[in-house]
Amino acid sequence: MSYSAAELPPSLSDRLTESILGIIRDGGLRTGDAIPSARELAKRFAITTPTVREALRKLEATGAVEFRHGSGTYVGPTINNVVLANPHRPPITKDSVLQLISARLVIEPAVAAQSAIARRPENLERLEAAVTNALVPPGGPAFALNFHVELAAASGNPLLQEVLASLLKVRVREQQQIRALYDNRGRDHEEHQAIVAAVRAQDAGLAERLTREHLDNIRRTVESAPEWS
Amino acid sequence: MSYSAAELPPSLSDRLTESILGIIRDGGLRTGDAIPSARELAKRFAITTPTVREALRKLEATGAVEFRHGSGTYVGPTINNVVLANPHRPPITKDSVLQLISARLVIEPAVAAQSAIARRPENLERLEAAVTNALVPPGGPAFALNFHVELAAASGNPLLQEVLASLLKVRVREQQQIRALYDNRGRDHEEHQAIVAAVRAQDAGLAERLTREHLDNIRRTVESAPEWS
DNA sequence: ACTCACAAAGTGACTAAATCACTTAGCCAT
DNA sequence: ATGGCTAAGTGATTTAGTCACTTTGTGAGT
Structure with a gap:
């Protein structure tokens, strides 16, 4: 837990990642823009492609870059x-899900209160969209949890949005499992709508209370469910 | 922001990282234990070392493994x-520090309240240690911020501890800058001690209020400081 | 018996030069 | 315009090898 300071001398690939980030940032490149090819980078830094690839893999692991085979x-x-969601996160158990909900139970009510105060019109729009989409999906990606990310975005x-997005980036299968347990025909939807109403009215206390109750309901549902892995 | 689901077919190095994690987890290996050498892994999976190294670099980027040159x-x-602190985090500005403190201002009071309720004797010990160490350092690593991680650990x-540790893993230079601004001869220390006292007394409301005030003081201090980068 | 220097083995770091697989864009024939 | 083919560019992976660092154990000297 100490995260002590015994730093090793930075390897070539360490310095390379920094240089590549420099190219991206100094070049004003945004998400989705292409970066120079591995061969090009190898030439520019006078090193070989495997070394460049190591540096790029490190950046890939944290979502800083993406590979598209044959394209760039x-x-x-x-x-x-x-802050990031760990892409190599440990396997999920019922206990770890309860731990996750407990953490959200501490953080999210406070976030909801802040969002009620700071929300702007465009946040309300996105929240509405997240709430209504939550009813639509026949089996698509879990939009329901996206609501909680949008709630944090409204702050x-x-x-705060990053933190919530990282916490909620659970594997899709487990999300569906939770929703199957909890979402008995729109209960999720109703509670989300109530929270949005409180945020719209800028009633911080109410938004906080409703969010706490909502998560507490989910926690109880999961808690009473049978072990699943 | 959408984190959409356009998943590409997992590459060889993707499957490799999973396999290596499997070796670690199925083998019951803990932090600090050695994993098989790159040559050994290459032989075992019938691939070449550059490919193994790419997979290991990805794991290195998220702190799942560490290289020690010549050793293993x-x-x-x-x-x-x-959840992780982004090792490739963008450069820090005064605004980003204020943003960080604002996020902590939302999260940490709620965490402190929870810690006051759930704290166990060993947490109090560690909190005391963190508080007293905060006065010691002549220039060493920033123990002061460690207090806040320990506070979250007490929950x-x-x-929650991971979230706070990730938020607080600012570069050391910036930490010192903040401390230099704020810590006028023990003010930090006094406020930390007051928070510990509230946690010890299991007074959740007081712990929450003191933590909010403490961070608010820091925020104001940073806010009134001159631009630094 | 103890200590220290040094050699050897194991490991990570990196190079060099290819080959294969995939994507994209442009061209051509329809 | 449309569809399919081709060529160039790019990532994915291999193969074979060299260099640098750490650890360990051995053996000489004390």
Whole structure:
């Protein structure tokens, strides 16, 4: 837990990642833009392609770049993130899901209160969209949890959004499992709508309470479910 | 922001990282244990070392493994993390520091309240240690911020500790800058001690209020400081 | 018996030069 | 215009080898 300071001398590939990030940032490249090819980078830094690829793989692991076979390498979605979801996260158990909900139970009510205060009109729009989409999906990606990310986005602080997005980036199968347990024909939807109403009315106390109750309901549902893995 | 689902077919190095994680987890290896050498892994999976190294670099980027030149590759400290600090985080500005403090201002009071309720005797010990160490350092690593991680640890939820540790893993230079601004001869220390007292007394409301005030003080100090980068 | 220097083995770091697989864009024939 | 083919560019992976660093154990000297 100490995250001590015994730093090793930075390897060539370490310095390379920094240089590549420099190319991206100094070049003003945004998410989706293409970066120079591996061969091009190898020539530019006078090293070989396997070494370049090692550096790029490190950036890929954190979502800073994305590979598209045959096409090129592109700036990834989390290039400017401060906190990330671990892409190599440990397997999920019922206990770890309960731990996740408990953490959200601490953080999200406070976030909801802040969002109620700071929300802007466009946040309300996106929240409405997230709430209504939550009823639509026949089996598509889990939009329901996206609601909670949008709720955090309404706080106006991108870091809070990052934190919630990282916590909620559970594997899709487990999300569906939770929803199957909890979402008995629109209960999720109703509670989300109530929260949006509180945020719209800028009633921080209410938004906080409703969010806490909502997550507490989910926690209880999961808690009473049978072990699944 | 959409984190959409356009998943590409997993590459060889993707499958490799999963296999290596399998070796670590199925083997019951813990942080600090050695994993098979790159040559050994190459032989075992019937592939070549550059490919193995790419997979290992991805794991290195998320702190799942660590390289030690000439010695071997070892299981890293964040192998079981759910959320991570971005090792390739963007450069820090005064605005980004204020954004960070604002996020903590939302999250940490709620965490402090939870910690006041759930704290166990060993948490109080570690909190005391963090508080007293905060006065010691002549220039060493920033123990002061470690206090906030320990405060989150006292909640009993490792995820909350991970979130705070990720948020606080600012570069050392910036930490010193903040401390230089704020810590006028022990003010930090006094406020930390007051928070510990509230946690010890299991007074959740007080712990929450003191934490909010503490961070608000820091925020104001940073806000009134001159631009620095 | 103890210590220290040094050699050897194991490991990571990196190079060099290819080949294969995939994507994209342009051209051509329809 | 449309469809299919071709060629260039790119990522994916291989093969074979060299260099640098760490650890360990051995053996000489004390």
